[in-house]
Amino acid sequence: MPHRRRELLGFIVAGAVIVALPLATRNPYLLNVAVFIGLHSMIAIGLGLLLGFAGQISLGHAAFYGLGAYATGILTVHYHINPWLALVIGAAVTAVVAFLVGRPTLRLHGHYLAMATLGFGIIVRILFNEGGEFTGGPSGLPGIPHLALGPLVLRSDLHMYSLIWPLVLVQVVLSRHLLRSRLGRALRAIHDSEIAARSCAIDTGRHKLMIFVLSAIYASVAGSLFAHSISFVNPNPFSFMVSVELVVMVIVGGAATLWGPVIGAAVLTIVHQIIVQLGGLYEPIKDLDVVIFGLILVLMLLYQPQGLARLRLPRLGRLTGEGDDG
């Protein structure tokens, strides 16, 4: 089965790159960027399932990312709870919140979730800002402990890299499991024809909600890892624009594909870094980032709506002897 072989090839290539990068370089800047690509991938993978299969947009995933970060931050700083336990509690709280936001809106026909999550994301950010000592307000919450594996404290970017990237691989494996199952077929059915899906006894609202909650949990876990990685949270990384960037990552990479969100996260995170670097040389370039992300999104939708993961590379295809799509 060529399809299966290509999937295996994908895992081997990804695994090799993940192992090779820290062997090839110990440049702290590159490792730091790689950590962020990993965190963004974790969120984008869930968002890709939501967009590509449940056919719904969330403009609030930065808020779920933030809920994870603040939950672990607050639980460890104010209540001295074990960071791993805090991560799990954060994910559980986020899941409940996502359920409450998604349940009423996903039963409706149409795209109400997009607006609801947009509004929700802004409320959450306001709460982070106005939370006084509890959230640290606009200046943020310092002193969040690092994660530890037994005696090993995960302090450096290399540590976080070694934790996050295997998790990304695991997520891709889980997505593959999901898509090759009864629930996965149900999601693809919803994507193809909601009416026919319901006539096959598929509760479309429930399945959409399930994926929405799962994607929120992924974002929350990424948020917790982020907070423990840099020991500090403030409201800035969880703005509406970040939610949009996450959607752009998914569209750029390809929503309904296994690796698309990871590819998109890598491309967008690198583009962001390039803009920041150029902005260091010539200040006004920094202000262009928002416009550039918008342009990337619009151009992708117009010219490559399936995403980069579905981009045909004929030469490569001939080399591996698999020109056809499976």
Place this chain on the structure above:
Amino acid sequence: MAETAPRLAVRNLTKAFGGLTAVSDVSLSVAEGLIFGLIGPNGAGKTTLFNVVSGLYRATSGHVLLGGRDITALPQHSIASLGVARTFQNLQIFASMTVLDNVMTGAHRHGHCGLLPTLLRLPAVRVEERRLREAALEVLDFVGLADLRDEPAANLPPGKQRLVEIARALAGKPSLLLLDEPAAGLTTHETEVLGELIGRIAATGLTTVLIEHDMSLVMDVCQRVAVLDQGKLLTVDVPSAVQADQRVIAAYLGEEEPA
């Protein structure tokens, strides 16, 4: 026989869209194991009746009973999970999936594994997957699509796509099958194959309601036929009596000949 509830009973069913009454005070019952024809000129309300029975539309008034149980207010997926399967007049196959995946999706109601076991692909999920796959392969064999199972469903000609829809409906092992103009757009030969398939479905004892414009098909396979005209039930009888009924002929006049 008389004591058991009919597989499907429709009581005083009315469906109005704004000022337009598509189905008006229709009552009929379909006994267990019957192949039941539903005919009438275009716009008679046949598909609307299907849509109400299967839960796609909400009835304006009246009731739908499945084996004696009132399903009028249930959502579409709940009605389907009680064993009502249907096909669509304008095809609704899952275009991004293979034929096999389409049919396995039809068996959705016979699986139970939740999200977490699925993500982890626990043994229970593997067992369930194998079971659904075998059930789907069996159905594909039954409708004669076994050799096309790995084809993307979108690549099939319309005639085969009809069969995919029927296979998908059968995969749920329904207790009531609603076929909405399955012969539409089929060649004469394909229609013959379809008639033979419906005959074999009947032989399994599955209660089937068939909307069809191809009168020879209806007369061949149905044991009873109901005629709708302008949303109202005109008559219910055996095919030969319906064919001879002057009112039925009058209803079709100017529309099309009941061949």
Place this chain on the structure above:
Amino acid sequence: MTASALLQFLLTGITVGSAYALVALGFTLIYNATGIINFAQGEFVVLGGLLFFTFAEVLHWPLAVALAAAVIIVALIAVIVERLAIRPLMDHPVLSRIIITIGLSVILRGSAKLIWGVDAHSVRPFSGDASLMIGGAALQVQYLWVMGLTALAVIAVRLFFDKTITGKAMQACAINAEAARLVGISVPRMVQASFALSAGISALAGAVIAPVTFASYDAGIVLGVKGFCGAIIGGLGNGLGAVLGGVLVGVLENLGVGLAPTGFAGLQDAFAFLILLLVLFLRPQGLLSRQRTEGV
């Protein structure tokens, strides 16, 4: 709270609510023509306000000219945007077209930031700083301008739909695009017209409210969500409902802030979003509409 304070919040609420009403009407026009929830709606408002600022405050054009120029330019921008980004995706799923409006909103917001900077720009009221005193509450004359122009715009849109051929053709497209096409109406042109009209009245909202709230590049998200909230309250797709819904959002928001304990003023925007979430959760079909007829 005293009666005069209550009246004050009510007056302010109706005023900002008028602007929300125009945004809500803008959402409705595009939604009816295309099924798209236009995430760039708020940016049309912001561009209207900023262009009006430039024309009136920087270039010192006469008020009416500045206002008309702002409205027309934003309508033209909407036409260009529709032509370049929305129309090519006409055969794509609604989801793609909604996402592309998110991209457009980001581009417009980013461009506004590049042109006008991050500062909020103040705009002088249309006819001086005078206020009338009503029952102990101050009614700025600008409030009257906002309410009056909103009412005029709503009536004009109504007349346009009822009395003109183009308006009737647009309505026909909204009801059934396929049937409209069959009787010879150019659906793409009607979609374009609805973008122009929608953006124009949103720009008007931005311009008239600018003297009350300042004009700032990043206000679009908040204005957009509040307008959308009004459109939902009115029952998405219902024009008059959208207008009433928008006013209601403004009033609720201001009363909410007025009634909230001190120290919660920073939560004003959160309060508006809370209204949106409550409406979506409790009565998504809108407070003012009957249930929509179903369809396949």
